[in-house]
Amino acid sequence: MLYIITIILLLFILYLSFRFKKKRKTTSLENVTIPTHWHAILLENVLFYKNLTTNEQQDFCVKMFRFLEVTNIEAVHFKLEELDCLLIAASAIIPVFRFKNWQYTNLTTVLIYPDYFDEDLQFSDKTADRNIGGLVGTGRFDNQMILSRKALHLGFTNKTDKGNTAIHEFIHLLDKADGVIDGIPAVLLDKQYTIPFLQLVHKEMEAINNDKSDIRNYGGTSEIEFLAVAGEYFFERPKLMKRKHPALYKMLDACFMKS
Missing domain, CATH: 1.10.472.150 (Glucose-regulated metallo-peptidase M90, N-terminal domain)
Structure with a gap:
């Protein structure tokens, strides 16, 4: 009985492996x-x-x-x-x-x-x-x-x-x-970087609200909007952001450019 169960489990694992490989294959360049x-x-x-x-x-x-x-x-x-x-x-x-x-x-x-x-x-x-x-x-x-x-x-x-x-x-x-829009994207940010990220965000928001930043004013309204506004800047003018906001650029680069 144990032998039969083992065989069934092996066949099931092989089936899942085949499906996974097939699924990955359909997303390859050759099939599009x-x-x-x-x-x-x-x-x-x-x-x-x-x-x-x-x-x-x-x-x-x-x-x-x-x-x-x-x-x-x-x-x-x-x-x-x-x-x-x-x-x-x-x-x-x-x-x-x-x-x-x-x-x-x-x-x-x-x-x-x-x-x-x-x-x-x-x-x-x-x-x-x-x-x-x-x-x-x-x-x-x-x-x-x-x-x-x-x-x-x-x-x-x-x-x-x-x-x-x-x-x-x-x-x-x-x-x-x-599950929630809060300016702290768990899919982008590893947990250990959450506090440093928020500290940097609040510093940049303060600069925006004191008219000491070239980041769009809307980014100073909330952490939610800051992430999206800073993200726009990061993708539209990366070299400029790297020069004017090196710490923020480095943080966003770690978020968006991870593989």
């Missing part, structure tokens, strides 16, 4: 056909992609492809274009590019509005206070992200600022991966 025109589009529009090596660019495209396979992208009151989808996918992959096999398990749908919107998600020309470019949904919009198409494109066309709305919102999703 990337549209050839993506390369030119990304070179023109995504600086992060342009700065990657050829092999890294291929890997980046595969990860974008996988993201688009499992994520619904829906346009509200306008016709969705391929560039819209590619910029959203690039925004999703940039913060997690160095992560192995990352998936946004807390996202199913990205809704794109044609313009900025207000707190009630209204975006018509008659709506006042349309100043929101993106948000991570809660309540009935849980597992959804809402982006302004105008803000999405601006984040990539303006290559001299330190902002990117879509990247900002995907960093919020990373923060939310541990």
Whole structure:
């Protein structure tokens, strides 16, 4: 009887091993056909992609492809274009590019509005206070992200600022991966670095609120927004951040660039 049980267990282990290998194989470069025109589009529009090596660019495209396979992208009151989808996918992959096999398990749908919107998600020309470019949904919009198409494109066309709305919102999703958005992303930060990280965050926030920092003012409103705003800066202008905020750059590099 023991012999039979042992054989069954061995067969089960072999079966799991086969499934795992098969699953990994489906995510390899050889099993994904990337549209050839993506390369030119990304070179023109995504600086992060342009700065990657050829092999890294291929890997980046595969990860974008996988993201688009499992994520619904829906346009509200306008016709969705391929560039819209590619910029959203690039925004999703940039913060997690160095992560192995990352998936946004807390996202199913990205809704794109044609313009900025207000707190009630209204975006018509008659709506006042349309100043929101993106948000991570809660309540009935849980597992959804809402982006302004105008803000999405601006984040990539303006290559001299330190902002990117879509990247900002995907960093919020990373923060939310541990179940709560609190500015302390457990998926990015090892526990022993939590206190040093928060000390650095509060120091930088104080500088922002005293008008002694070039980090966007919105980053001084809370630890939650500081992480996303600083993350935008890190990916949009890494050399500038490294020069002006070396300690913060080093901390974010440890968070986002770990493999």
